[in-house]
Amino acid sequence: MKLTRFHSLPSSDAEELVTQLDSLLLDYQVYGNNVRRLHWDRKLRPWLHLTPKLHLLDRSTQENTRQIAEQLLAMGHTPSIPDAQFALVRSKVQPMLAADTPNEAITALIRSTYELLDQVHAVWQLANSIQEPATMQILGNLAMQLRFVIHVFQGSRSVMNN
Numbered sequence: 001m002k003l004t005r006f007h008s009l010p011s012s013d014a015e016e017l018v019t020q021l022d023s024l025l026l027d028y029q030v031y032g033n034n035v036r037r038l039h040w041d042r043k044l045r046p047w048l049h050l051t052p053k054l055h056l057l058d059r060s061t062q063e064n065t066r067q068i069a070e071q072l073l074a075m076g077h078t079p080s081i082p083d084a085q086f087a088l089v090r091s092k093v094q095p096m097l098a099a100d101t102p103n104e105a106i107t108a109l110i111r112s113t114y115e116l117l118d119q120v121h122a123v124w125q126l127a128n129s130i131q132e133p134a135t136m137q138i139l140g141n142l143a144m145q146l147r148f149v150i151h152v153f154q155g156s157r158s159v160m161n162n
Contacts, residue, residue, distance in 0.1 A: 013130040013132075014075060016126065016130075017075070017123075017126055017127060017130065017132060017135060018072060018075050018077045020122070020123045020126055021068055021071060021072050021075075021077075021123060021135070022072060022077070022079060022080050023090070023092075023119070023123075024068055024119055024120065024123050025065065025068045025069060025072065025079055025080070026080065026090055026091050027091050027092055027093045027115075027116055027119045028061065028064060028065045028068060028116065029065060029091070030091040030093045030094075030095055031061060031093045031112055031113070031115075031116045032058065032061040032062060032065060033095065034093070034095060034096040034108075034109065034112045035054060035057050035058045035061055035109070036058055037096055038050075038054055038096070038099075038105050038108075038109055039051070039054040039055060039057075039058055041098075041099070041105060050102070050106075050156060053152060053153070053156070057149060060145060064142055064145070067138055067142075068138070068142075071134065071135055071138055074134070092115060092118075092119050093112055093115045093116050093119070094111075094112065094115060096108045096109070096112060103157060106153050106156055106157045107157065109153055110150055110153050110154060110157070113146055113149050113150050113153070114150065116146060117143060117146040117147065117150070120139050120142050120143045120146060121143060123135075123139055124136060124139040124140060124143065127139060
């Protein structure tokens with residue numbers, strides 16, 4: 001990948017940030033698949049109050065994936081679009097397996113969200129260390145959304161357990 005400069009970043013810093021953002025894009029793709037798997041899981045049908053939340057989370061995840069891809073394009077890099085098998089192997093977000101109960105499904109979603117939040121935080125730290133404000137702002141917003149998702153679904157899990 002040949003990046004001369006992104007704003008005032010040295011090319012080595014820009015290339016490292018692009019590599020990390022590309023990896024984060026991959027993580028978001030796997031996370032999005034996890035969300036869609038839950039959204040269409042028939043075992044969750046008795047818990048219809050989860051369906052709108054999962055639908056909104058799916059749309060939000062698609063929008064966040066687009067924002068990361070647009071940031072990569074702004075940096076002069078074409079985002080990678082790996083095949084599904086490659087994405088599963090390289091992603092730091094684990095694909096969700098079938099859950100037998102709604103509680104297991106929500107627990108898996110919360111775990112997956114924490115994994116994604118860890119990756120967002122790691123890339124944010126890199127962007128912060130090289131002082132790239134546009135990426136820091138995007139990732140800060142994504143982290144805030146993921147924390148909210150964790151809060152909402154922990155609340156849903158509590159309601160299911162009572």
